[in-house]
Amino acid sequence: MFKTANIGSIDRLVRIIVGLALIVAPYFTQMALWDNTVARYGLPIIGAVLVLTALFRFCPLYRLIGASTCKI
Numbered sequence: 001m002f003k004t005a006n007i008g009s010i011d012r013l014v015r016i017i018v019g020l021a022l023i024v025a026p027y028f029t030q031m032a033l034w035d036n037t038v039a040r041y042g043l044p045i046i047g048a049v050l051v052l053t054a055l056f057r058f059c060p061l062y063r064l065i066g067a068s069t070c071k072i
Contacts, residue, residue, distance in 0.1 A: 005057035008069035015054035022047025 007015070023044045026034045034040050053059045062068060 005070050005072070006062045006068040007054065007057045007059055008071055011069040012054045012057060015050045019047040019050030019054065022050070 026040050026044060057070070
């Protein structure tokens with residue numbers, strides 16, 4: 001699907017952990033932050049993007065700026 005992977009193992013693990021936390025946080029915490037509509041729906045979307053980029057091992061933003069955390 002994509003030419004080369006540009007996300008390394010540690011970056012991938014961090015993206016999965018943070019992404020999953022952003023996805024489930026509105027449903028398991030009662031913080032005032034989640035009363036804001038943008039935060040309630042926007043942060044889980046950002047979390048989903050993080051998880052998807054980790055699963056595909058490809059980040060379009062990294063491609064645009066020429067960055068890579070992949071050792072290969």
